[in-house]
Amino acid sequence: MNPIARAFLNRFLGDRGERAADRYLRQRGMKVLVRRYRTWAGEIDLIARDGDVLVFVEVKTRGSGTPIDAVVLEKQRRICRAAHHFLKSEGIVDIRHRFDVIAVVWPLSRDTPTIEHFESAFEPVEPRGPDGQ
Numbered sequence: 001m002n003p004i005a006r007a008f009l010n011r012f013l014g015d016r017g018e019r020a021a022d023r024y025l026r027q028r029g030m031k032v033l034v035r036r037y038r039t040w041a042g043e044i045d046l047i048a049r050d051g052d053v054l055v056f057v058e059v060k061t062r063g064s065g066t067p068i069d070a071v072v073l074e075k076q077r078r079i080c081r082a083a084h085h086f087l088k089s090e091g092i093v094d095i096r097h098r099f100d101v102i103a104v105v106w107p108l109s110r111d112t113p114t115i116e117h118f119e120s121a122f123e124p125v126e127p128r129g130p131d132g133q
Contacts, residue, residue, distance in 0.1 A: 017061025
């Protein structure tokens with residue numbers, strides 16, 4: 001597949017997965033506050049409330065396989081930087097929060113995806129210092 005078609009397909013699948021994850025969270029009683037939070041520090045797919053906990057959600061969508069494997073340490077760092085930026089900009093740095101991952105497997109041949117929700121999928125990760133650590 002040529003690179004332009006692949007990029008279009010990936011974007012389509014990602015958008016579809018984010019919408020499915022949004023519905024999934026709402027059906028489970030969570031309140032989705034923000035979709036696609038983007039800043040110089042990084043991006044967060046969904047920001048939601050689960051009771052008194054603020055939840056930063058990374059949504060990974062694939063046509064097959066295990067999407068959660070794509071949430072590597074560097075991706076976690078970017079999400080944490082963006083989350084810190086959000087908390088600071090909203091003046092709520094002391095609020096309880098967690099980082100969830102929603103893995104969506106959605107083959108193009110199916111009408112509905114398989115969704116796995118990993119609560120507290122990772123702990124906050126500090127950005128790398130000048131020495132690379």
